[in-house]
Amino acid sequence: MNKLVKIPVVAAGAGAGLFAVSIVVYYFNLDMRLIEALHPYLSKWYDHIERRPFNPPKEVF
Amino acid sequence: MGRKMNSQPLGTFYQGGKTKIRREWRGLTDTWYDYRCWVKNWGAMVKFLMHPQSIKGFFRYRWMLEYAAAPDFIDRCTEGLRGTQLRMAHTEFDFIVTEITRSLKLLFRGDRNIGGDPKLSEKMIAFDENMMEQLMWGFPNLYGMCVQVFGSFALVALSREGAVRYIDRAEEFGITGDVCTMPKAELGLCIEDDMPLVGKCILHANTTCDSSLMGNGIEDWRYQLPSYTIACAERVVDDLTREYTADEIRGAIRFIEEQTGEKWDWTAYFHNMKLYNDETRCYLEILEMNKTEYPQVPDNNYNLYRDLYYTRMLNAPSEAYREINRKIRDLMYEGYEKKALPCTEIRHRALVWGVQAEFYTNFSNWLLNCWGIVGVTHMLNLTSTEIYADEDTPENREQAIYDLADLYMKMIMRNRTEGGFSLGVDDVWRFCEEYRLDMIIMLEQMACKAVTTWHGIYEEEAAKRGIRVIWIPHALLDPRKADRQSMRDEVNRYMRTVLGEEPFDPSLETIADQNAW
Ligand code: SF4
Numbered sequence: 001m002n003k004l005v006k007i008p009v010v011a012a013g014a015g016a017g018l019f020a021v022s023i024v025v026y027y028f029n030l031d032m033r034l035i036e037a038l039h040p041y042l043s044k045w046y047d048h049i050e051r052r053p054f055n056p057p058k059e060v061f
Numbered sequence: 062m063g064r065k066m067n068s069q070p071l072g073t074f075y076q077g078g079k080t081k082i083r084r085e086w087r088g089l090t091d092t093w094y095d096y097r098c099w100v101k102n103w104g105a106m107v108k109f110l111m112h113p114q115s116i117k118g119f120f121r122y123r124w125m126l127e128y129a130a131a132p133d134f135i136d137r138c139t140e141g142l143r144g145t146q147l148r149m150a151h152t153e154f155d156f157i158v159t160e161i162t163r164s165l166k167l168l169f170r171g172d173r174n175i176g177g178d179p180k181l182s183e184k185m186i187a188f189d190e191n192m193m194e195q196l197m198w199g200f201p202n203l204y205g206m207c208v209q210v211f212g213s214f215a216l217v218a219l220s221r222e223g224a225v226r227y228i229d230r231a232e233e234f235g236i237t238g239d240v241c242t243m244p245k246a247e248l249g250l251c252i253e254d255d256m257p258l259v260g261k262c263i264l265h266a267n268t269t270c271d272s273s274l275m276g277n278g279i280e281d282w283r284y285q286l287p288s289y290t291i292a293c294a295e296r297v298v299d300d301l302t303r304e305y306t307a308d309e310i311r312g313a314i315r316f317i318e319e320q321t322g323e324k325w326d327w328t329a330y331f332h333n334m335k336l337y338n339d340e341t342r343c344y345l346e347i348l349e350m351n352k353t354e355y356p357q358v359p360d361n362n363y364n365l366y367r368d369l370y371y372t373r374m375l376n377a378p379s380e381a382y383r384e385i386n387r388k389i390r391d392l393m394y395e396g397y398e399k400k401a402l403p404c405t406e407i408r409h410r411a412l413v414w415g416v417q418a419e420f421y422t423n424f425s426n427w428l429l430n431c432w433g434i435v436g437v438t439h440m441l442n443l444t445s446t447e448i449y450a451d452e453d454t455p456e457n458r459e460q461a462i463y464d465l466a467d468l469y470m471k472m473i474m475r476n477r478t479e480g481g482f483s484l485g486v487d488d489v490w491r492f493c494e495e496y497r498l499d500m501i502i503m504l505e506q507m508a509c510k511a512v513t514t515w516h517g518i519y520e521e522e523a524a525k526r527g528i529r530v531i532w533i534p535h536a537l538l539d540p541r542k543a544d545r546q547s548m549r550d551e552v553n554r555y556m557r558t559v560l561g562e563e564p565f566d567p568s569l570e571t572i573a574d575q576n577a578w
Contacts, residue, residue: 026096031103032080032133039079039126046123051254054234056282 064088067405072568098151109162118169127220130578134219137423141430145396153366160375172257187260192268194373198333199325209247217538218420220578224538241272241508242538248276251283262320265290268472289316295479297470306466335451336379343386357393360436361425367442408433414440415504418535422545431569445471500529
C-alpha cells in the first residue's frame with residue numbers, strides 16, 4: 001500500500017482501537033477498579049516516608 | 062432504557078468494594094456527554110502528573126492518593142442526573158477538577174518539602190483553614206495558598222476516609238474527641254508532617270469558625286513562619302463588630318505588605334470585585350429561579366461549587382469563575398424552558414440546613430434519586446449576596462475594607478452557625494416561606510455546638526408551622542461516628558413510617574457502599 005494512504009489508515013485504526021478500549025474502560029469503571037487495586041500498595045508506600053517529629057519549640061516551655 | 066431518571070436500580074451498582082461495578086447508562090446522548098467529560102477529567106489529571114514536582118508531591122503526601130479517585134467522586138455527584146442537570150453538574154465539578162490540579166501543581170512547584178522553587182515559595186502566602194481569599198485580590202503578584210484545602214477540605218469531599226488518619230493524630234496529641242473534626246483534621250495534618258511547606262508568611266483566621274483558633278498556635282510550631290491571625294467577629298449583623306473586623310483586615314494587609322514588600326493594588330482589587338459582583342448577580346437569578354415550581358439549580362449540583370467560588374479557595378482567575386457562572390445560568394434557563402425537573406417527580410422541596418457531610422456521602426443526589434426530595438437551597442449557599450463597591454474612588458477605598466470585613470464575617474458555615482439567633486434560626490422560617498419549602502433536612506453535626514443547642518427550638522418552631530424536619534446526625538469528616546447508611550436510614554425511616562411514602566428506587570434504600578470512597 002502507498003505510504004501516503006497507509007499512514008492515515010493505520011492512524012485511524014489505532015484511534016478507533018483506542019476509542020473502543022476507552023469506552024470499555026469507562027463503562028466498566030476499570031479506571032477506578034485499577035486505582036482500588038493499587039490503593040493498599042500505595043498506602044504502604046506512604047508509611048515509609050520519613051516525617052519530622054512534632055515537638056514544641058524550646059521557647060514555649 | 063437508561064434515558065429517563067430512575068430507569069436503573071442505582072443501588073445495585075455498589076457491591077461492597079471501593080467503587081461501582083460499572084458506570085451508569087444514561088441513554089446515548091447523555092452517556093456520550095458523560096464519557097467526554099470523563100476523558101477531559103482524566104486528561105487534566107494526567108497533564109498534572111506530567112510535571113516532575115507533581116510526581117514528587119504525589120509520592121510525598123498520603124492524601125494525594127485519594128485524588129486519584131476524583132472520577133469516582135464525579136460519578137457519585139452526577140448519579141442519576143440527565144439533560145441540563147447533568148451538564149450543569151459537569152460544568153461545575155469538571156471545573157473543580159481542573160482548578161484543583163492547577164492549584165496543586167503551583168503548590169508543589171513552590172513546596173520546600175519536595176525541593177520546590179524557593180523564589181516561588183516566597184511569592185506565596187500560606188493560608189491556614191479554608192478562608193475567604195478575596196484579600197489576595199489586592200496583591201496580584203502574590204499567591205494565596207490555602208494548603209489545608211487540599212489536605213483536608215477538598216479531600217473529604219472525595220473520600221470517606223480521607224481525614225480519619227489526621228483526626229486520630231490530633232486526638233493522640235491531646236485534642237478531645239468532641240472538638241469539631243474540621244480544625245482537628247487540619248491540625249492533624251501538621252502533626253503528621255503531611256503539609257506542603259510554602260510561603261513567605263502565614264495567615265490564620267477564625268474561619269470557618271472560632272473552633273479553628275484551637276490549632277493555629279500549634280500549627281505555627283510546624284511552619285516556623287511569621288504569622289498573623291485575622292480574628293473576625295462571629296456576630297455578623299452588628300456595625301460595631303464590623304468596625305472591629307475592618308481593623309483586622311487592615312492589620313492583615315499591613316502584615317502582608319511588611320513581609321513581602323508588595324503594595325496593595327487598588328486597581329486589581331476593584332477589577333476582581335467587579336467580576337465578583339457579576340457572579341453575585343448571576344447567583345441572585347439562580348435563587349429566584351429556585352423559588353419557582355421548576356427549581357433548576359438544586360443544592361446537589363451547586364453547593365460545593367458555590368463554596369469554592371464564594372471563598373475563592375481555588376486560586377482560579379475571577380474571569381474563569383464568571384464564565385462558569387454564566388454557563389450555569391444559561392443551562393438553568395434552558396432547563397426551565399423545557400420544564401425539566403431535577404428528579405423524576407418533586408415530592409418534597411427541602412431546605413438543607415447544617416454543615417456538610419454530604420459530599421462524600423453523595424447525600425443530596427441520593428435524596429433526589431431515592432425519595433424525590435429536592436434540596437432547593439442549602440445553608441452553606443445562603444451567604445452574602447451583597448453587591449460590593451467596585452469603582453475605584455477615595456470613598457470606595459475606605460468602603461472596600463468594610464466590604465472585605467463583611468465577606469470574612471460571612472464566610473460559609475460561621476455566618477449561620479455562629480452568626481447569632483436571627484441568622485441561625487429565624488432565617489430558616491423565612492427561607493421556608495420564600496422558597497415554598499415543606500421539609501428541612503437537618504444535617505446535625507454532633508460537634509457543632511451552637512447549632513446543636515438550637516435542636517429543640519427548631520423542632521418546636523417547625524411543628525408550629527407544619528414543616529417536616531428530618532434529623533440526620535453526622536460527624537462531618539469522621540465517618541466512624543455516623544456512616545452513610547445510618548444517615549440514609551434516618552430518611553428511610555421517616556419517609557416510610559411518618560409519611561408512608563415509597564421510594565422511586567428501592568435499591569437505594571440500603572446500599573453496600575460501606576467501603577466506598
Ligand atoms: S462544623 Fe461548626 S464547629 Fe465545625 S468549623 Fe463548621 S461551624 Fe465551626
